[in-house]
Amino acid sequence: MPELPEVETVRLGLQEFLPGQTIKSVSTDWPKSLPIDQALIKANFVSAKIESIQRRGKLIIIPLSTGYSILIHLKMTGQLVYRPSHGRGFGGGHPNDSLVDNLPDKSTRVIIELTKGTLFFNDQRKFGWVKLEKTEGLYENNAFLKKLGPEPLEDNYSFDLFKSALKRHPKTSIKAAILNQEVLAGVGNIYADESLFDARIHPLSKVENISMIKLRRLYEAIRGVMSLSIKLGGSSDRNYVDAKGNRGSYLKFAKVFRKEGGKCPNCGHEIIKIRAAGRGTHICPHCQKIAKK
């Protein structure tokens, strides 16, 4: 599921409620979702105070008063939903938007009890996890964070940065390259397809064969689609919900993702589905031709 815009939407939601709260208990019925030693949980997770909610790429990072940080990866089907202990929900949401009316449910893997509410980590496919690591030196010590590429929505993320990272993967397909989290952080299958369409680049084009003009358009497109998606609360293809349990609406505006059989909004040609970088991939075969040297 969750790519950068979805994870950022979750972060923004949690940011409203969690900072300042203290953790009362942590439990799981699927230990692989919470691969933390019990002694460490007791010493540095329980009774800790939540300081802030951060995000790096698709990873949620929650620094605690104990000097440790909670790391959460939602992978394909993870949800992170907060429910206050009293009052009837949050109000303001449309009832039909909620995919998580009664929590915990059968996909709930980890329950974190807080002073004023409960944080549920749900994950149908069990790929995601909640970990705990030392805050000091986290970005240097954590294998994933250490290699993670730059944040594409930061002001200082330049075309030069994008181009020079791509240059290290000249022979691979452009889709595989932008899905590679070491090239840039946060792009997943939805935003790869949408941004490649916007830039009129065929996903199987080799990086070295793509013109500078098109790479520039791709850089702009990646930032454009992900910024727009954050404004729309992300994409809810199946499971995704934000911290309040509500869906995002970006897919209503998607041009090719899951639109096979429909018409290209640019030329009217039929959108087709192919395979690229081992993933289902949506293109307009008329607008997106494989680049050749």
Add this chain to the structure above:
DNA sequence: CACTTGACCTGTCCGC
């Protein structure tokens, strides 16, 4: 080495 493919899981959908 750089790059691609399977594995991790559950659930849903589609064809026979």
Add this chain to the structure above:
DNA sequence: TGCGGACAGGTCAAGT
């Protein structure tokens, strides 16, 4: 209706 297979927002390890 039942059953097998393909497929689903991600990332690693193990292949080629």
